[in-house]
Amino acid sequence: MDKIVVFETYYNPIEANIVKSRLMDADIQCFLSDENTITLNPLYTQALGGVKLHLFEKDVDLARSILQETIPPLETPEEEEKGEFVCPKCGSHDVGYVQATKKRFGILTMLVSILLLVYPFSVKKVHHCFNCLHEYK
Numbered sequence: 580m581d582k583i584v585v586f587e588t589y590y591n592p593i594e595a596n597i598v599k600s601r602l603m604d605a606d607i608q609c610f611l612s613d614e615n616t617i618t619l620n621p622l623y624t625q626a627l628g629g630v631k632l633h634l635f636e637k638d639v640d641l642a643r644s645i646l647q648e649t650i651p652p653l654e655t656p657e658e659e660e661k662g663e664f665v666c667p668k669c670g671s672h673d674v675g676y677v678q679a680t681k682k683r684f685g686i687l688t689m690l691v692s693i694l695l696l697v698y699p700f701s702v703k704k705v706h707h708c709f710n711c712l713h714e715y716k
């Protein structure tokens with residue numbers, strides 16, 4: 580029988596759940612304890628020592644490496660469709676429909692995606708002129 584250890588302690592039940600689902604996705608058996616008490620009464624957090632994430636001792640290393648993995652972008656870079664559009668500013672045909680280079684994501688989108696551990700899903704796309712760098716919709 581494998582030993583079950585406390586892998587990590589969280590003061591935020593949401594964060595604990597995010598980590599838990601990531602590990603479950605990777606087929607690592609784990610569970611949270613004291614989660615309900617803390618969700619119902621956050622004041623008990625200190626007393627109970629936070630939400631504890633338990634898993635098998637043998638899975639600890641694997642779990643750590645999974646959580647350290649950087650998340651690859653969901654989208655592969657799209658092919659630039661050159662020549663289909665004309666830049667309204669300089670008249671060049673060297674225009675691609677690409678992710679906006681200016682202000683790619685709002686700071687809020689960034690924060691939310693970091694929190695949810697996902698790549699920002701709403702990527703703004705614009706027509707980008709490779710000649711004069713003008714961007715338009």
Ligand SMILES: [Zn+2]
Nearest residue numbers: 666669708711
């Ligand atoms: Zn242009």
